[in-house]
Amino acid sequence: MRELTNIFKNMSLVSQFGLSLITPTLLMLGLCWWLTSSFGLGGWVYIPGFFFGLGGSFTVAYKFYRTTMKKEKKQDQEQKVSFNKHS
Known part of the structure; x- marks a missing residue:
């Protein structure tokens, strides 16, 4: 069921981006x-x-790219194991 939820989530993100x-x-x-x-x-x-119109579309794509990179960077920082945090 979780896999189906991820599929629908990704489909909605792609359609919204389009x-x-x-x-x-x-x-x-x-x-x-x-x-x-x-x-x-x-x-x-x-x-x-x-x-x-194309300039506006490129602006949307650039903002989406920046937001995605920021989320990935945040996830990478959360996954680091520090001295006191063992997971």
Whole structure:
């Protein structure tokens, strides 16, 4: 049962990470679509919007990487056996 719980936990983390990566790009492209339909701007607006969306996605990925590394470092420090702590 514990293995099944870990599988569902990892699946939810992966799906949440995927949604977090795609959301900034979709929001920026939606904003570009609104700008072109409301104000009559050209299709060139999609190019900077796409790159700004990718920048937001890379920011999410970098923050996820930093958080993961911090957790791993903390787990490594907790697993060290000191003089008074025998496990």
